[in-house]
């Protein structure tokens with residue numbers, strides 16, 4: 375059995391490793407000349423770290439990641455605390471850590487594990503152009519054709535593989551964009567190094583958290599805009615003009631803010647061709663980052679797809695993968711959309727939201743996310759529709 379994968383992002387590399395764990399070989403084609411620093415910070419919930427630990431990556435993840443002690447939800451303009459979600463017992467509660475990590479570090483950890491594994495390999499500087507007529511091979515822009523028993527599209531939000539599978543065009547702009555930067559912690563001396571901070575305001579919210587042993591801070595400003603190409607450092611600085619000193623100091627410490635339009639891909643259209651081709655990660659379901667679960671879902675997809683391929687005849691593996699993953703991801707996508715609406719309320723509705731957060735303890739709030747964090751993608755993938763779960 376050989377699987378050919380397009381894209382060596384978090385989804386593609388995770389898929390290669392979960393396949394190898396199930397004794398299935400794979401080859402990953404990546405268009406970038408090298409896997410270098412791309413993106414910014416990621417939060418990984420215990421649902422994602424749980425299955426990554428099973429790949430033996432625990433030491434590296436803990437080395438490069440930070441385990442925040444809390445998620446602090448604040449009113450942006452006043453800095454008033456609305457609710458504090460304690461994460462200090464997250465490992466006891468869910469059996470796996472909550473980590474913040476640079477995307478480049480996570481990608482490097484996964485790529486290194488792929489290179490160490492004899493069952494799998496990554497070829498960088500190899501761009502995928504399409505698939506063969508029968509659909510069981512990948513065609514590269516350099517003319518090379520690689521056949522496989524299964525073809526996996528892990529080529530991100532602008533996926534060519536999705537266009538081949540669904541026949542649909544580009545992703546849809548969600549109406550939201552992010553401004554992102556990472557700064558040295560020295561430039562943000564007033565921000566705590568032990569927690570994720572979420573600061574809410576009408577039409578925009580800021581997420582700030584430590585990375586790389588607390589030496590760097592990841593800052594993201596998510597806002598509604600019709601024209602993301604116009605966004606720049608001036609917008610970041612203007613947002614916090616009258617906000618408390620701790621966050622204003624950090625946001626205005628740099629001009630190096632980069633705008634990312636947030637594009638979405640419908641999670642309810644085909645993920646497989648029912649035979650030997652599947653999409654995973656952003657290629658299947660790019661979502662708003664307001665649940666901090668895009669990479670988490672990519673990792674879960676990879677784990678589930680590998681288990682299905684290992685356990686079932688291929689056509690059944692494809693349908694089971696889709697049946698297990700589609701409702702789960704759809705639920706996360708909807709929760710992220712709801713968070714977007716809630717975080718950006720204004721006027722009396724924002725006041726009502728703030729009052730609601732204040733009466734809700736952090737303990738009650740975190741329990742609301744049990745369905746996200748308690749999920750085990752490997753166990754779930756071994757549930758067969760029509761049969762009772764273990």
Ligand SMILES: Cc1cc2nc3c(=O)[nH]c(=O)nc-3n(C[C@H](O)[C@H](O)[C@H](O)COP(=O)(O)OP(=O)(O)OC[C@H]3O[C@@H](n4cnc5c(N)ncnc54)[C@H](O)[C@@H]3O)c2cc1C
Nearest residue numbers: 381383384385405417502530655656663666667668669670
């Ligand atoms: C502002 C923001 C904040 C976020 N925060 C979080 C968070 O806190 N937690 C979280 O879990 N997620 C978060 N996400 C989402 C997360 O970054 C993505 O969901 C995740 O990186 C998707 O991984 P992927 O491997 O599917 O796609 P990608 O990371 O896009 O990887 C796709 C890979 O395929 C390659 N590729 C593309 N086309 C081709 C081709 N034709 N041939 C060969 N290779 C190709 C690309 O070069 C790339 O390496 C955030 C996203 C944004 C924008």
